Amino acid sequence: MFGIPSAKGFDSTLALLRNPYGFISETCRALDTDLFETRILLQETICMTGAAAAEVFYSEDKLIRAGSMPGRIQKTLLGEGGVQGLDGAAHQHRKKMFMSLMGTERIAALQGTSLHMLDKYAPDWEARNEVVLYDEVREMLTRAVCAWARVPLDEAEVATRRAQLTALFQDAGALGPKHWRARLARHRLEKWAARLIQQVRDGELQPTQESALHIIATWRDLDGELLTPRVAAVELLNVLRPTVAVSVFIVQAAHALHRHPEWRQKLKDDEGQLEPFVQEVRRLYPFFPAVAARVKSDFEWRGYRFPKGYRVLLDLYGTNTDARSWDAPQEFRPERFHDREVTPYEFIPQGGGDHHRNHRCPGEWIAISQMKAFCSFFVNAIDYEVPDQDLDLETGELPPMPKSRFIMRNVRPRQ
Numbered sequence: 001m002f003g004i005p006s007a008k009g010f011d012s013t014l015a016l017l018r019n020p021y022g023f024i025s026e027t028c029r030a031l032d033t034d035l036f037e038t039r040i041l042l043q044e045t046i047c048m049t050g051a052a053a054a055e056v057f058y059s060e061d062k063l064i065r066a067g068s069m070p071g072r073i074q075k076t077l078l079g080e081g082g083v084q085g086l087d088g089a090a091h092q093h094r095k096k097m098f099m100s101l102m103g104t105e106r107i108a109a110l111q112g113t114s115l116h117m118l119d120k121y122a123p124d125w126e127a128r129n130e131v132v133l134y135d136e137v138r139e140m141l142t143r144a145v146c147a148w149a150r151v152p153l154d155e156a157e158v159a160t161r162r163a164q165l166t167a168l169f170q171d172a173g174a175l176g177p178k179h180w181r182a183r184l185a186r187h188r189l190e191k192w193a194a195r196l197i198q199q200v201r202d203g204e205l206q207p208t209q210e211s212a213l214h215i216i217a218t219w220r221d222l223d224g225e226l227l228t229p230r231v232a233a234v235e236l237l238n239v240l241r242p243t244v245a246v247s248v249f250i251v252q253a254a255h256a257l258h259r260h261p262e263w264r265q266k267l268k269d270d271e272g273q274l275e276p277f278v279q280e281v282r283r284l285y286p287f288f289p290a291v292a293a294r295v296k297s298d299f300e301w302r303g304y305r306f307p308k309g310y311r312v313l314l315d316l317y318g319t320n321t322d323a324r325s326w327d328a329p330q331e332f333r334p335e336r337f338h339d340r341e342v343t344p345y346e347f348i349p350q351g352g353g354d355h356h357r358n359h360r361c362p363g364e365w366i367a368i369s370q371m372k373a374f375c376s377f378f379v380n381a382i383d384y385e386v387p388d389q390d391l392d393l394e395t396g397e398l399p400p401m402p403k404s405r406f407i408m409r410n411v412r413p414r415q
């Protein structure tokens with residue numbers, strides 16, 4: 001049909017669930033193509049992989065986001081009415097709100113807050129026999145991002161907000177009770193965040209001008225109206241949730257340091273190696289498998305017809321590990337980033353295209369700067385042992401991490 005090769009079978013939902021990071025690229029390789037059509041959740045879907053496919057995916061005249069996200073992901077991970085589901089001028093305007101939070105000084109301020117947290121947490125790690133890194137980092141990032149966004153957070157509230165923000169990204173793709181836990185977490189977080197927005201508007205809270213809480217509470221859409229409290233809450237959570245989710249990349253970076261110990265010395269000797277190291281972690285460790293859009297109106301690409309309304313999935317992980325763009329793509333080689341300019345379409349762990357015009361993640365600089373700060377701390381400020389534990393990444397989970405959540409033992413200050 002339409003000349004696009006078809007995957008085997010009537011519906012590929014199970015095959016995708018079983019192999020979320022490999023299904024699209026492996027099917028493409030088997031069919032010797034960049035794209036194929038199938039059904040996902042019974043809906044006609046075109047799956048695509050690779051840099052050329054990413055370039056088409058990010059042409060906003062061809063694909064749109066409205067109605068592209070499955071309801072269960074909106075009710076958990078993303079919320080309703082946020083920037084992810086907007087198109088055209090409305091999207092670009094709302095995106096400005098996020099981009100205005102990402103100035104160099106603001107990114108550095110958040111990094112400084114995390115470094116301060118690390119200094120405060122480290123003596124406690126030294127006093128304990130073992131620490132579970134993922135839990136510690138999520139707690140630090142919950143505190144750091146709330147302080148940075150000027151979101152008040154009582155000491156008694158920290159554990160609850162950490163658990164709720166985690167449920168949004170960790171349980172979103174799950175089935176059964178975990179999915180319902182994520183829905184409940186979203187409900188409670190949106191109520192909390194909407195109250196904060198209202199308090200700013202009523203003058204009860206006066207966050208600093210450059211803070212996320214102030215900017216979101218006072219943002220006006222193209223029609224000149226303030227965002228409804230519920231939509232503003234969704235957007236505030238669009239800052240808090242993913243910043244806590246950077247904890248996954250940080251655990252993956254600690255995992256990479258452990259698996260490739262020669263990089264400890266390299267990072268110690270030369271700060272300039274931190275960036276290629278964290279970029280390689282973002283390229284090779286799986287996080288979000290794919291992003292979804294919908295065909296705006298019929299168009300042709302390379303002789304294939306994309307019918308209006310079809311859902312299109314772009315394979316993020318397969319594109320980051322595509323042998324046409326990357327030598328030995330499954331090998332961990334940070335030096336590949338030394339002298340390499342990457343195009344906006346071949347390295348897309350947080351989406352591709354242009355940050356302002358497209359849906360590419362505005363939080364990339366936060367992710368990179370946080371990962372660099374933590375990696376630098378792991379190699380320069382502390383010594384630790386990594387006791388025996390199963391360090392295989394749990395691929396049944398999204399995002400995959402070691403089941404143990406990375407245990408460190410005998411943490412001590414570096415002499």
Ligand code: HEM
Nearest residue numbers: 083084238239242243245246287291350351359361363366
């Ligand atoms: C969008 C991944 C961190 C805020 C996205 C997208 C991905 C992504 C895959 C979708 C791109 C697309 O639809 O084309 C990640 C990962 C992160 C991360 C893996 C690391 C944990 C952050 C941070 C922030 C953030 C730290 C903000 C502080 C957003 C927002 C969008 C987005 C607001 C929607 C952008 C739009 O629709 O225009 N992210 N992200 N993310 N991310 Fe991130």
